[in-house]
Amino acid sequence: MRPFEYHVPTRLLVGSGQLEALSSLVPGGKKILCIYAGASAQASGALDAVRAALSGREYIEHFGVRANPTIEDADPITESARSFGAEFILAVGGGSVIDLAKFVAATVRAEEDSFTLLTRGKKPESPLPVGAVVTRAGTGSESNGIAAMSSARTAQKLVYIHPGTVPRFAILDPALLRSLPRPALARGIADAFVHVLEQTATYPTEDIVQQHLAEALLKSLLSVGEELIRDQVKDSTLTNFLWASSLAQGGLVSTGTPEDWATHFIGHELTALLGIEHADTLTYVLPVVYQARFEKKKERLAQLGARVFELQGEPEEVAQLTLARIVSFFRDLGLPTKLHELSLTDAQIQRIVAGLKSARRLRLGERLDLGLPEIEALLRAASRG
Structure with a gap:
């Protein structure tokens, strides 16, 4: 066995009823950017649950993250996060949503543009903290610092890694997967x-x-x-x-x-x-x-x-x-x-x-x-x- 160091900072909440803990997990007094795929958030019940959990807090929402997200998809979300002054990102979806959220978390405070970050693997200091509500399982993106992002400009799909983007928590509640086809x-x-x-x-x-x-x-x-x-x-x-x-x-x-x-x-x-x-x-x-x-x-x-x-x-x-x-x-x-x-x-x-x-x-x-x-x-x- 090769020598190794193992550290995963994600707090995982697994099982029925864990979505009820969301309000206590999202830090209070922070401006929150919520990122969703779209119809699946509504169908799973996650959208209503998130809005209830964030009642009384200051947040904005972005819908429409597609499968295999691109940096061109991420750029306007990054600008919205900067304009709003987001201090925390909540990803509600599967791997594509969580990957995009982690990439946005890294780019918000970056001096370089998103293309440079992705293609050269730049790791800006102090990315925004991320939390995840998983509505589509399989990628494991909720407990690592890996984001698979594409570039429409170059027709590439690359892996972006930043340890600082590992989600602080992830909710894995089976109720959110019941509506999946x-x-x-x-x-x-x-x-x-x-x-x-x-x-x-x-x-x-x-x-x-x-x-x-x-x-x-x-x-x-x-x-x-x-x-x-x-x-x-x-x-x-x-x-x-x-x-x-x-x-x-x-x-x-x-x-x-x-x-x-x-x-x-x-x-x-x-x-x-x-x-x-x-x-x-x-x-x-x-x-x-x-x-x-x-x-x-x-x-x-x-x-x-x-x-x-x-x-x-x-x-x-x-x-x-x-x-x-x-x-x-x-x-x-x-x-x-x-x-x-x-x-x-x-x-x-x-x-x-x-x-x-x-x-x-x-x-x-x-x-x-x-x-x-x-x-x-x-x-x-x-x-x-």
Whole structure:
């Protein structure tokens, strides 16, 4: 196990009825900027609850955050926050809303423009504090300092990291997920599942605590997914989903361990290029990457097969069956898994590779041995079916 430091300052309130604590969590006497996606805030009941909790306080609201937000979306919100003199940001939504809120929190007091912050990773001092009310689970954005933001100017989707933007609190109340349509739940489950895989499906290590934590989360997410597939979703299902997805990307699974975020980074380029839903890019890309990297991953895949899927047999066979079971799980959730169905052209594949190069993602994989020529080759091969 590699030496590590672990600190997550987010106060997580998980379970039924936790939304009632919102009023006491938002600091008093502060000007508050509330950021929402839109109709989902109304449908979930979050909008009415937030307004009731903030009764008598000074706040402004911004609606209409879309999936895969851009810095161009963030800029007018940042200006509104500055004009209003916002001192606290409350994000009410899923990963896109929370990511945008964290990015705005960093840019409000920045001297640089948003494009410079995103592309050069600048970290202004004293970002605004952020709180989150989660109405769509899967990303785990409520307990980390990571924001995935796009630039319409350059057609890039990049990762912005600032430890100071980690939310001070997050409310994970299953009541707020009851109104979500099935595809939204399915995509969230897949997103969280891939988060865990990318932190554990590398090669065998002696990090047994992180290994078993990852395996427990994968089994939990499989159970949540199976309840969704059987149309047996209950509040307990949603609570387990919220908790698992937050743990999946809260920094605990990856402490001291090798990681492989190739699927995510290639997926980001697909989103930037084609506007595809984030989770769909993951279920398109992961089977391709893992099959191409099978020889390097097969030992850990065999372990996961035995421990998570309870498969038996020769290690290589179990490893292949494990990958097949993962892909089957995605399909059962109703998500796409065949990259060739996108009919990517050579020009589009070249743009994906160019995007990775521009983002300085020159070598990916747990051993940093997946270079741009290899990525281009595996995308071309997969696109031919």
